[in-house]
Amino acid sequence: MPKKSKPNNVENFADLIVQHATDSMVFTDTDGLVLWANTPFTEMSGYALSEMIGHKPGSILQGPDSDPNTVADIRAAIAAKRTIRTELLNYTKDGHPYWIDVTIIPVFDENSQLTHFMSIERDITQSKDLIKKTEMALSEERERRRERRLLSQVSEWLFAAQTLEELQAVVTRSMKILFPDTNGELFIYSNSRDVLDRVSDWGEVSGEPHLHADQCWALRRGRAYCYGISEIDFASSHVESEDHPYFCLPIIAHGDTIGLMHISFPDLKADRGETEELAAILSPAFEMAQICAEQISLAAANVRLQSELQDKSVKDALTGLWNRRWFLDMANREIRRAEGAQAPLSM
Numbered sequence: 001m002p003k004k005s006k007p008n009n010v011e012n013f014a015d016l017i018v019q020h021a022t023d024s025m026v027f028t029d030t031d032g033l034v035l036w037a038n039t040p041f042t043e044m045s046g047y048a049l050s051e052m053i054g055h056k057p058g059s060i061l062q063g064p065d066s067d068p069n070t071v072a073d074i075r076a077a078i079a080a081k082r083t084i085r086t087e088l089l090n091y092t093k094d095g096h097p098y099w100i101d102v103t104i105i106p107v108f109d110e111n112s113q114l115t116h117f118m119s120i121e122r123d124i125t126q127s128k129d130l131i132k133k134t135e136m137a138l139s140e141e142r143e144r145r146r147e148r149r150l151l152s153q154v155s156e157w158l159f160a161a162q163t164l165e166e167l168q169a170v171v172t173r174s175m176k177i178l179f180p181d182t183n184g185e186l187f188i189y190s191n192s193r194d195v196l197d198r199v200s201d202w203g204e205v206s207g208e209p210h211l212h213a214d215q216c217w218a219l220r221r222g223r224a225y226c227y228g229i230s231e232i233d234f235a236s237s238h239v240e241s242e243d244h245p246y247f248c249l250p251i252i253a254h255g256d257t258i259g260l261m262h263i264s265f266p267d268l269k270a271d272r273g274e275t276e277e278l279a280a281i282l283s284p285a286f287e288m289a290q291i292c293a294e295q296i297s298l299a300a301a302n303v304r305l306q307s308e309l310q311d312k313s314v315k316d317a318l319t320g321l322w323n324r325r326w327f328l329d330m331a332n333r334e335i336r337r338a339e340g341a342q343a344p345l346s347m
Helices: 008-018 039-045 059-063 070-079 125-160 164-178 217-221 272-314 322-342
Strands: 023-029 034-037 082-092 099-107 114-123 182-187 198-202 223-227 247-252 255-265
Touching: 023 039, 039 114, 059 272, 070 082, 070 099, 099 125, 125 164, 125 272, 164 182, 164 198, 164 272, 198 255, 217 247, 217 255, 247 272, 255 272, 272 322
Parallel strands: none
Antiparallel strands: 023 034, 023 114, 082 099, 099 114, 182 198, 182 255, 223 247, 247 255
């Protein structure tokens, strides 16, 4: 006759699940005070069971960056004796933050009386970090696309400029958008080539409207200069404050330096002890500023070439006097103006 198998003990299975579960489990009484926690919980939090018993988990595990709204939702669910699942930032015994996916379940006896609460927690710190890094990468990519789109628009307007005045207007308008929260200036050499004159600016600019080439390290060295990201660097004498980082970018047309673009960052601090962090912040902006300087240089060369061609077409090459073409263009313009104003015209 076959031997009867021993009936399974459901309570033993429940004990095995609680003891050997890989997720953290915490049991509290009806007042929310810890009664027992399994080994994964003590390993995850760093607190021994003896340190948790008799305390509310939140009073020990929650810290300055734990979301108060999430904490309030948990308290409301416990007061209403209903199940809640949420994500919460806790802190280990040595102060390290970690994210948990937590489900808090009220447990009732056969008479529907609340006996305790069971909390099942899973460490999701790595998942949260991955999501955060992905979001940051997507945000940076969106910003790069926006910058490329703006640079394309700026380039189109720069090369559409036919005069230096139009070029200055494009620079002022576009630099405000490309470099928000900065102060900037565009200097162009005067005809005498002994001084550079400020022809465009944005932000809060209060310095001198003129500068000499020997006042700027970028012009003296012949290349773009970023102040504030190296342990050894020197501020140019035309800069009022050495406390903030800045860019100086020569404007070069056909191999000839014709000006300088200066961009300063008043909201950042030039700290010799934090050069790596500052370099990480400014490097993308410096690259974009160099691209802008190149575009401005090419556009300035284009404006200069158009101006030279225009002069050659309306001036006599030998004497420099206005020629017949200039006279006819001017006459037609003045005739149309006189007709529109119903005014007399004399020559």
